[in-house]
Amino acid sequence: MTSYLSTAWRLSAISLALIAAGAQAAPTVSRLTPPSELFSSGNEGPVIARFLPGQRFDLQATVRPDDASKTITAASFAINGKTVDGTVAIKACGKDCLPNVPANAALTTVRAVSAMKPGIHTFTVTATQSDGQTVTAKGNFEVIPLLAGGQKVKNIIVMLGDGMGAAQRTAARIVAGGYTQGKVITPLAMDTFPVTGMVKTASLNSVVTDSSPGMTSYVSGNKNNNNEEGVFPDDTIDPFDNPRIEYLSEYLHRTQGKALGVVTTADVFDATPAGNAIHTSNRGAGTGIVDQFLDDRGNTGLTVLMGGGRKWFVPSTVPGSARGDKTDYAFSTTDAHTAEIVKRWKAAPGQLDKDRDLLAEFQTAGFKYAADKTALDSIDAGKTDRLLGLFAHSNMNVALDKMDGRRNKARGVTGRVVDDYGFPDQPMLDEMTAKALGVLERQKNGFVLMVEGASIDKQAHNMDTERWMLDTIEFDRTIKLVQEFARKRGDTLVIVTADHECSGAALIGGSRVTDTRLQELVREGGVANIRDKVVGIYEQAGFPKYKLSADGYPETTDIDYKLLVGYGANSDRYEDFRTNDRPLQDSQQPFVKKEPLSAYPAGPMARDVDGKFMVTGQVPGDSAVHTATDIPLSAFGPGAWSFTGVQDNTDVFFKLAQAANGVVLPEGLALAKPVKRKK
Numbered sequence: 001m002t003s004y005l006s007t008a009w010r011l012s013a014i015s016l017a018l019i020a021a022g023a024q025a026a027p028t029v030s031r032l033t034p035p036s037e038l039f040s041s042g043n044e045g046p047v048i049a050r051f052l053p054g055q056r057f058d059l060q061a062t063v064r065p066d067d068a069s070k071t072i073t074a075a076s077f078a079i080n081g082k083t084v085d086g087t088v089a090i091k092a093c094g095k096d097c098l099p100n101v102p103a104n105a106a107l108t109t110v111r112a113v114s115a116m117k118p119g120i121h122t123f124t125v126t127a128t129q130s131d132g133q134t135v136t137a138k139g140n141f142e143v144i145p146l147l148a149g150g151q152k153v154k155n156i157i158v159m160l161g162d163g164m165g166a167a168q169r170t171a172a173r174i175v176a177g178g179y180t181q182g183k184v185i186t187p188l189a190m191d192t193f194p195v196t197g198m199v200k201t202a203s204l205n206s207v208v209t210d211s212s213p214g215m216t217s218y219v220s221g222n223k224n225n226n227n228e229e230g231v232f233p234d235d236t237i238d239p240f241d242n243p244r245i246e247y248l249s250e251y252l253h254r255t256q257g258k259a260l261g262v263v264t265t266a267d268v269f270d271a272t273p274a275g276n277a278i279h280t281s282n283r284g285a286g287t288g289i290v291d292q293f294l295d296d297r298g299n300t301g302l303t304v305l306m307g308g309g310r311k312w313f314v315p316s317t318v319p320g321s322a323r324g325d326k327t328d329y330a331f332s333t334t335d336a337h338t339a340e341i342v343k344r345w346k347a348a349p350g351q352l353d354k355d356r357d358l359l360a361e362f363q364t365a366g367f368k369y370a371a372d373k374t375a376l377d378s379i380d381a382g383k384t385d386r387l388l389g390l391f392a393h394s395n396m397n398v399a400l401d402k403m404d405g406r407r408n409k410a411r412g413v414t415g416r417v418v419d420d421y422g423f424p425d426q427p428m429l430d431e432m433t434a435k436a437l438g439v440l441e442r443q444k445n446g447f448v449l450m451v452e453g454a455s456i457d458k459q460a461h462n463m464d465t466e467r468w469m470l471d472t473i474e475f476d477r478t479i480k481l482v483q484e485f486a487r488k489r490g491d492t493l494v495i496v497t498a499d500h501e502c503s504g505a506a507l508i509g510g511s512r513v514t515d516t517r518l519q520e521l522v523r524e525g526g527v528a529n530i531r532d533k534v535v536g537i538y539e540q541a542g543f544p545k546y547k548l549s550a551d552g553y554p555e556t557t558d559i560d561y562k563l564l565v566g567y568g569a570n571s572d573r574y575e576d577f578r579t580n581d582r583p584l585q586d587s588q589q590p591f592v593k594k595e596p597l598s599a600y601p602a603g604p605m606a607r608d609v610d611g612k613f614m615v616t617g618q619v620p621g622d623s624a625v626h627t628a629t630d631i632p633l634s635a636f637g638p639g640a641w642s643f644t645g646v647q648d649n650t651d652v653f654f655k656l657a658q659a660a661n662g663v664v665l666p667e668g669l670a671l672a673k674p675v676k677r678k679k
Contacts, residue, residue, distance in 0.1 A: 381438025
């Protein structure tokens with residue numbers, strides 16, 4: 001009897017345990033979007049996602065069934081307990097998700113939602129498994145109130161010096177402005193802006209951002225992952241189906257009819273220009289990126305697009321074209337997961353069209369096209385509604401090389417680098433911007449313009465000191481032009497900032513020798529000659545004296561007793577402290593492996609080798625890298641005084657929106673509030 005009861009008890013206990021285990025088994029939510037500390041850590045703050053009243057964004061959750069035999073059959077989203085209107089698309093992962101996500105997991109998404117009421121909101125997803133089990137997960141986001149009382153601006157201009165930290169600004173001031181007895185002779189234009197603050201630059205997934213989230217934080221109000229633009233991360237491999245965030249350009253075009261202008265010295269598909277209008281999780285998906293510029297102009301108000309990047313605009317059959325189906329997008333109209341992007345966001349469906357002649361289609365859409373400076377000069381901005389300028393296959397040449405080409409041409413001498421690249425007639429950044437302003441000021445509802453000095457960053461990556469110095473000067477000359485435009489109008493807000501700092505540049509001192517002597521020491525070579533006999537620190541640095549030509553750039557950067565720069569985020573390199581005749585190879589150029597570009601130095605270890613002074617780097621690879629250092633922001637015009645203090649990069653978006661809406665933000669927006677964390 002005892003044995004029977006004991007056995008029965010054990011069987012009953014096992015049965016109850018199995019039933020309990022079965023009852024506990026349930027689907028799980030492994031990702032909830034917008035990103036939220038409430039979901040990821042259980043803490044109510046800090047609030048990660050913030051939006052303007054009415055700004056659109058997507059809600060999404062990745063839901064995993066409790067075993068491989070089950071599926072997710074239903075899902076709903078709610079904000080503050082109220083079910084969100086709109087189709088909830090349920091997409092089974094299959095082979096379309098990342099390798100660590102089960103094939104029977106599902107992405108549940110509702111597109112283009114918004115909230116109007118200011119304050120912190122809780123949102124939830126509830127998903128049902130095929131056996132009836134359910135799971136609920138919650139997160140939060142904040143809607144930032146806009147309070148009446150500010151001066152409304154008509155135009156917003158964002159001057160973005162890519163990679164431009166305090167050291168890059170200071171170097172440009174020393175070279176272009178000069179010092180005497182410790183005082184600046186001629187300040188930079190950006191130094192004359194009345195307001196300057198500091199910006200924290202971290203991305204959603206790192207303290208060190210790349211250019212994609214570095215830019216998009218300013219024009220979406222939200223953090224993106226590195227390499228992603230205008231989207232939150234998801235679990236699919238498709239770079240164009242991620243949850244979207246409405247850009248400043250889209251928001252102001254939809255609500256006020258403002259136009260968008262994008263001007264850059266980079267390839268226009270690059271992270272910073274694309275980070276004003278394009279939604280993708282892959283900043284390298286160039287075909288789809290440039291297609292979105294044209295096809296979604298009805299959402300962004302794109303009116304001006306100028307820079308390099310012609311390789312993306314010509315059919316794949318044209319030599320040098322980079323178009324390809326692998327970097328394109330095509331939204332299925334039968335799969336609700338992507339069909340809702342077309343329906344709710346009014347996005348173009350796209351197609352895999354590597355042989356598309358996008359250059360011709362821009363012109364058919366009414367854009368006047370300039371292929372070089374001569375063509376740009378011939379365009380009457382006062383009679384032009386839309387403008388496209390593509391001045392190189394990929395990134396444009398830098399200021400040092402463009403000016404060298406112009407000066408050689410004026411002397412009747414064949415230019416050097418610009419001729420090798422095949423584009424001897426490229427405009428400077430201020431020339432492009434002047435034409436862009438002429439076109440955009442015809443817009444009766446105003447505009448948002450982003451102007452990028454792109455190669456401050458690219459040449460800092462290369463540790464090519466004189467090239468990033470002159471690009472910073474080119475950028476500041478453009479700032480002066482924009483400042484005068486804003487000063488005359490009185491209705492334009494201008495900010496000057498960077499997406500991040502690049503290379504950990506440090507102005508370590510000045511040369512103690514003439515350039516003639518420096519060349520002799522380079523021939524003798526080695527640390528004892530090039531470093532110990534050349535580098536002057538503290539009072540030995542003195543005040544380097546560069547002489548500017550009539551064109552506004554130094555007559556030469558190889559002066560006696562020149563400014564010397566070191567790097568704190570550098571790879572191994574050789575250094576001789578003299579200007580390099582040729583830049584490093586640019587891997588984005590389609591003909592980089594053909595002569596004459598193939599003869600350019602492949603990396604910093606193939607440059608300045610004769611001097612035998614190798615500087616050991618602190619990072620692997622052959623490039624200097626971005627740093628987590630805060631960067632300066634200067635502001636001019638109505639609303640400028642809101643940009644004081646230390647602020648998060650996402651705060652900048654709300655301050656720009658404040659100005660565009662003629663409102664003031666609640667006090668303390670940029671101040672981090674203490675968060676009580678769970679133990």
